[in-house]
Amino acid sequence: MTFNSLVFAAFLPVVFCLYWFVFGRNLKWQNLFVVAASYVFYGWWDWKFLILIAITSFFSWVSGLLIYKYKDERRKARWISAANIILNLGILGLFKYYDFFAQSFADLFLGGKADGILLHLILPVGISFYTFQALSYSIDVYRGKIEPTRDIIQFFAYVSFFPQLVAGPIERATNLLPQFAQKRVFDYSQGVDGLRQILWGYFKKIVIADWCGVYVDEVFSDIPGHDGVRLAVAAVLFAFQIYGDFSGYSDIAIGTAKLFGIKLMRNFATPYFSRDIAEFWRRWHISLTTWFRDYVYIPMGGSRRSKARVALNTMVIFLVSGFWHGANWTFLAWGAFHALLFLPLILTGNNRKYKEIVAEDRRLPNLKEFGQIVLTFVLVTVGWVIFRADNLPQAWSFFAGLFHGNSLDDLKFFGNMTFLSRAVWIFVMLLVEWVDRREEHGLSMRNTRCRAVRYAIYFAVILVTMLYFDDGSPKFIYFQF
Amino acid sequence: MSKFVRHCLLFGVVLFLLFSAMDFCCSKVAERSDRQPFNIWHDIMGGTVDADVVALGNSLVTLDFNTEYLDSTLGVKTYAMGFSGSQFDRQSYMYSLYRSRNRPPKVMVNFIDQRSMSLTKRVPDKEQFFPWFFDKDFRRVVFPVEGFSLADRFIPMWRWREFNFNLFLSRLDSHITKGFKYVSYSLSPFPEASSKPMRFGSDIVALTPLWEEYLSRNASEGIRTVFVVPPMYNSYFYAPGCKELLDSTFQAFARRYGANFLDYSSLSIKEDSTCFRDPYHLNGKGSEVFCETLSRDLRNLVLMDKNP
Known part of the structure; x- marks a missing residue:
């Protein structure tokens, strides 16, 4: 279902009324209704891909609990966190990037003949968005920024909340999850x-x-x-x-x-x-930019390293950001182009001007x-x-x-x-x-x-x-x- | 919460009333517009066509069938019922509405060419239907073909989306008399012929039942039908084999239903670019030359009741 369809024009008022008037008194039921409505919203496109959201949600929820359980055993917690990241990025990579790498491999080593190794999988709508949202949760639990939720419905609602499920904003658990834990009061x-x-x-x-x-x-x-x-x-x-x-x-x-x-x-x-370009990137697709800043750029050292390292970090972050948009050299080139525009600003300390x-x-x-x-x-x-x-x-x-x-x-x-x-x-x-x-x-x-x-x-x-x-x-x- | 819902509903009601009023005004403006195609529908729905010889077809009728000239030479009332971009399924419901609201004609002239024989799903200038959306007869015959939805009917202003403002805003480059549009200019240089494959052959089969219904109705009511193949610039629009199929199909119809078949595709003006607005349509000058021949044939063959 898309926002610009007549189906959504009927869906929204119905869900709104049921959400407040029927399920409004019980938080658990209300959250369960959010999950159901969100799955209907997504499944309208192709219900088979609901299984991917469910898998992503379930394993991220379990990993959150396990990471918290082993919070004093950092090594174990790290392995669990890494396993969850690999699983989620693995699903994302399989559906979004596998054919690109297979084709590039074939171009380099097989003379372009990739018929036998391409999968031609359909790219599930919004997979990059909900994967990143789920990842942010387990990483934040690992970092101790947030306590994991024991309520699986709450967590499923956090990952699948239909307004932002397919194209963001990519929410953080620190912002969205607590809202599903509290009773919502309608504000006129x-x-x-x-x-x-x-x-x-x-x-x-x-x-x-x-x-x-x-x-x-x-x-x-x-x-x-x-x-x-x-x-x-x-x-x-x-x-x-x-x-x-x-x-x-x-x-x-x-x-x-x-x-x-x-x-x-x-x-x-x-x-x-x-x-300037630095200001542009503070104002464009803020949820993704800050995601990469918090979960990739800062862990790499951010801008508190040598100038060469800062330049490398900046280049990496823009290339990854470009590649996030799709498996195509154009997105990488677009990322590199912006990195080149951004580098002079950050190296001269003018990026926050x-x-x-x-x-x-x-x-x-x-x-x-x-x-x-x-x-x-x-x-x-x-x-x-x-x-x-x-x-x-x-x-x-x-x-x-x-x-x-x-x-x-x-x-x-x-x-x-x-x-x-x-x-x-x-x-x-x-x-x-x-x-x-x-x-x-x-x-x-x-x-x-x-x-x-x-x-x-x-x-x-x-x-x-x-x-x-x-x-x-x-x-x-x-x-x- | 309930205050919010109440206010939303109130807002919706006000919006509905406001848009309904706007919809009504837009429809009235369109209904009274002297621009084509509104004026033709206005005459049909208002029962004011009042003609003995009526030409039915697509934009060829609008630009080629010179009612001013024919009225004076034939001495009878004529009307050009052109439906731009239409195929015979659309012309057929236009005819049905015309007949239900107007006095019957003596002669129906059908302009035929390969374009009007091929089917397309695109609605040509859908705005032309809006003023008559709430007319029961209109809905009964038009809606099944054009496929307007319930939202188009019941959400005010909804049907006006993607409205072609040029229908109202464009300057009039011609004057219009009883459906005929007099264009004074000629297009130069002419564009090359379209190289798109023609679909004439396959669609005529789908349209045959409609033609047969139309022709048998005319025959039973004593209305003479005349098929006219108009001249086109160097016959640009005839794909190989297409003209032969057109001729054989409509000559067969003519024989079966006692109609006439008049072919002007080889009229001498077909090589005179000053007689054409574009390779497909005649301009004012061309329409006079063409209608001079047409009026002579109509008088001799039809109005004097002689058979070819």
């Missing part, structure tokens, strides 16, 4: 804010991302057939597509969780208003900030081309094509009504997010005191989103990761 203002956030998420997905996707797909399917101007526009539109798609999903997930009295971590913080929101106490950025924002956006967009390309030669032909066949006539295409009527919504999105850049999401409405204006905005956003809704709307991009 949190519920209203959740609905606003859901609405904003749908706007970004349906109005921005889906439209950009149509144009981007057309261009990437025939790069030589498009001139440089159109390629450049496609690159920019992909930057908005992936932002609208993924941050839209995160907003819907976080907003939905609020309806159930659960507070998920923030995943995006207006990343396209960043002044911009910790506050841009133009914190002003309405508009100054000229320098504006230039920094534009430059960062351009660099990020270059990276997105590598990310979006099917393979590295295609990415290269895209960059080469930017300098071919340009003429002013090409710009006429972008003056037609259909293009402009859709492109204008990108500016609306940026404007709204700029105004609310200090808030958790674009439609927080803290600056809009007049009730009539607030409701007019709700109706307008609902109307626009509905008018642009397409029954065959594509799935969220990050489902594939």
Whole structure:
């Protein structure tokens, strides 16, 4: 089941009512209902893959208990923790990376003949997300950051909580698990804010991302057939597509969780208003970035080592992050590209220069900030081309094509009504997010005191989103990761 | 909690009422629009077609069947009932609605070409149906073909999603008279012919029952049917073997149901690019040249009640 389907529009209110009115009095039953609803949500896609979530959940839960049991015998605890990591990463590797490595092996040693060794397994939706979430639990138990839960239902609810099951945010046990251990009380203002956030998420997905996707797909399917101007526009539109798609999903997930009295971590913080790459990475896919920081980068020594080691750590973290997105050289190249942009900042100690929101106490950025924002956006967009390309030669032909066949006539295409009527919504999105850049999401409405204006905005956003809704709307991009 | 649910329901009710009002307004604007295709549906549903000779077909009818010219030369009332991008299954329900709400014609002219004989699932300009969504007769014949859902019917504004604003916003580059669209320009240079494989041969079998029902109805009610193959620029749109199949199929229909078959595919204007808006459609000038011949044939063969 996807958020942008009519089935989900029926599923959510039903689950909401049952959750509060039928199962609300008993925490255990409520958690059990969360697990059941989440499994229905996931199983709607393919019920057979529920077994993987169950295996991941069960072994992570058991390993948590065992690690805690042997907390005074570090060696045993380490082995148990390692076994759980190997099991989970093994499942992830088998489904996501096996064919990639087998093909690469065949290319190197078997002359490309990989027919006999490829498995062609279907990649289970969201496997990278729930695997990482389960891993964080056992690692945190091992580190003594959290006590394990003895309640298996509670733990299953933590791993499978449907709003964030298939595309995050990747939650930490320290944040989410205690919420399933406490009785939830419905908070009116949190519920209203959740609905606003859901609405904003749908706007970004349906109005921005889906439209950009149509144009981007057309261009990437025939790069030589498009001139440089159109390629450049496609690159920019992909930057908005992936932002609208993924941050839209995160907003819907976080907003939905609020309806159930659960507070998920923030995943995006207006990343396209960043002044350098380091700030971008503090604002983009925050749950994954901090996961890698806490569980990979810091254990490797982080930035408290020699400069050479820091550079190595940085390179490794970006490559791993790129590879997390998929088994393709393009993702590795994308990771390496960002590492190269990040390295000068961290080696000169400038990686934490911009910790506050841009133009914190002003309405508009100054000229320098504006230039920094534009430059960062351009660099990020270059990276997105590598990310979006099917393979590295295609990415290269895209960059080469930017300098071919340009003429002013090409710009006429972008003056037609259909293009402009859709492109204008990108500016609306940026404007709204700029105004609310200090808030958790674009439609927080803290600056809009007049009730009539607030409701007019709700109706307008609902109307626009509905008018642009397409029954065959594509799935969220990050489902594939 | 219950306050939240109450407020959500209230919000939903207000939203529903507001969107219903908007839906009503949009439908009314579309219904009264002088743009095609709304104007044709308006005439059909309002019972104001009032014509003796009616042409039925796809956009070829809209651009080739010059009602202004034919009215003056034939001395009878004509109407161009073009349904852009349609196949005969769609033209068939348009005809059914036309007949149920208007006086019967004396002559039905069917424009035939390979495009209108092939089936596609795409709904052409689905917005044209919206003003009449709550008309029982309209729903009965249109919905089974177009496949509108319950959500389309009962959620206000839902059906307007992916609306083609150009239907209202685009400037009028032509004037429209009784379904005919007069276009003054010609396209130059012409694009190359489409190289896509034609599906004519397979789909005519699926459409045959509809044609037979239509022709037998006309025959039983004394309405003369005339098949017209219009001219196209250098016959671009005929794939090899396709024209022969078109001819043999409709000549057989004509023999069986007492209809006429008029083939203008080799009319001399087919090589004159100044007579075409694009390789498929005539422009205003071309439609006058074509209708000069057509009116002569219609007068001689049909209106004077002579058989070919």
